[in-house]
Amino acid sequence: MDFQQGLITTIHEYGISKDSLEELSLELKKRPTAILIPCLFEEFGRPALKNIKNVLSKLDGLNELVIALSAKSENEVTQAKAFFNEMPFTVHVHWTNSPKVKELLKSQEGSGLDLLVTPGKGWAVWQGIGIASITSEVIALFDADIRTFSPSYPIRMLQPLLNQSHGISYVKAFYSRLSLETNALKGRATRLFVGPLLSSMEELIGHGPFLDYLQAFRYPLAGEFAFNRDLAMNLRIPCDWGLEIGLLSEVYRNVRISRIAQVDLGVFDHKHKEIGENPSEGLQKMCTEILSSVLRGIMEHQAETLNNSQLSTLEVLYRRIGEDRVMQFSLDSAINKLPYNLHDEKLSVQRFGKLLRPAIIKFLESPVSQQLPSWARVISCDRNLPINLLNAGKI
Template sequence: MDYKQELITTIHDLSYQPDRLEQRLIELSQTHPTAVLIPSLYEELQRPALATIRDHLSHCPFVNNVIVCLYADTFEQYQHAVQFFEPLPQPTFVLWENGPGITAILQTLKDKGLDLLRFKGKGRAVWLGLGVASLHAAAIALHDADIVTYDRSYPLKLLYPLLEQEFGIAFSKAYYARIGDNPRSLHGRVTRLFVTPLITSLMELFGYSDYLRYLDAYRYPLSGEFALSSDLALNTRIPGNWGLEVGLLAEVYRNVALKRIAQIDLGIFEHKHQTMGTSASSGLQKMCRDILHSVFRTLTETEQVVIGHDHIRALRIKYRREAQNLARQYFVDARFNGLDYDRHQEEMTIETFEQVILEAGEQYLEDPTGTQIPDWTRALAVIPDLREQLLDAIFADMAEARLAPTPTADVAAMATAAV
């Protein structure tokens, strides 16, 4: 049985007792409210995963509020989303992040010199959701909308370490085994074949580094499931690109003592897959590019590491050897467990990621600036009641959605087709 500890606290699932923890968390949440934040595109409502998530959340009495940050192209899509989440017993706030109400508030913020409208995607959704959630919650759990293995243990495990005051935890992050079905196989290519060998290679290239050792302590650094205190939520810059998860870990590294960070085992986990992409500007290749930029930038900012062209070329060589060694180890592990493993495809993926290192590294040297959204304390200095304005806009949007006539079948079909 695995009970190895890392630089950060590792909370294993050693046959934990969910009923006992749930009762304790219900008790704690009476004085320290909790929230679950779900950033989502409208298209996720067309897939079964989000309905499963909604149904499990309806049986989570320890979750006091649910915030859904939705990107929807039409009012009919937003209306459908409000109806979709209506069965939840918790107060549920469906934030239409690109709707006219929220956009008008962000435009006012821009007019005062802080432009958040230039940020798109999950980063802005997370930023907005954290602001609203922090109004009433002491602890906020965040996860994606495409988790097919979701059950109520996920928010339970993420939130409990933050509310048990004896633990002193301010940030908890999930780790898990990405095992897919049809056929049963190892997933999580970017973590397994890019991030893990990349960190090892950087440690060999630059020597001992507190930041790299910290990253290496995370068993699944790219997991999109985590929980944080409301205070940390307000003082954290959110990355505005596909390097969100690694960029967020860099923010936690800057703001939180290691003894207040934990990772927790969620078991077997699976969600929707991304394509590899055709270049370093799309698909998983873009994700790898943004991750590499984030790691380089943090090394320079926090560890005073100066990166040059020779480092990029050396990193490419070291990465390929480390990744190939891991591929052999994954082959043995997969074969022993009866998992499908296409070693040739894994090697081809490594070769693609190797090319990303070369191209993305040169891009970074040309432009090392990042795309981080300023933290909430900066925004509140511009508009002190910004969170309350966002909440009022949510109430107004949801009220309009509930009062408006239900879309006809033709209109609903058009809204779906627009995705």
């Protein structure tokens, strides 16, 4: 790993000192901290979540663990609660789609709040933030399918926030996405879509503050991040696959860049999504929604948009830059003795490239997205909603 710094403060993994659980535990006792895991019930049958539980059980001093659970029945929620028995801290297994939760959120329509969105990670994250912020000052989010989860993940994500002298409000993870089975490079949505897309946009419209900001993140689609309560309460939460980019846009809107850091978590592996047979499936659907989130952020923070005459240029630029990246990853893989399918990678670039024109045209017809309102706004309407939500999600 290099030691370079840029627009976003980068915390490298130099491999010299060992991350200390004892040191983290001392800091956790000084500042109430929550870990939030949005979760489908199906994850309880997989080894990843079992490993995550075992690692977290060693976090002496953690204020609470919030499991934002999507479940089909009370029986599934009961099983989830039993799974987390005997943890050394409070565990809230919050049933995000329970009848009581839906009824409670629907009741807010009278205040003009639309809180019953399509269930997904964004909805779960929003509910989890509301619950965690009741008693915790720092909140870290991890997915439930991380196969390489180790103590260094929470240690490195939380320490920049726990010590307030660092002045950090938001921490974003980055890592090397490698398959545990084959060591092959993963993360195609980041490597072959978002990276080439942002470079293409820069060539097309030039440097801009928001575009430079996005490009400063080494893994903008990382689903692992942490923030202090003040920031968490003021974030609008996107409801689609544009969640990670949309949250980066919200962070950009709310805090100074000097208060943002990105942290190297080393090698990382979790479930891999297939590319999909059409634009409404798999990675193609994901990238379509990510593209909308990028374009919306550029509109919102740079007051720039694409016109029809620029679409063809973007398509050509993306294809050229994407294929250049494929050759770079091919060489990187070869020297590191990693398997690499150059043909499949170029096919991915071609499929992603075909998404651009129809996705951009559709976006320009309706650029405003559905976002869950910030908790600061919600509480201004009903100050008791967080605690009522906590109670509604219990069985």
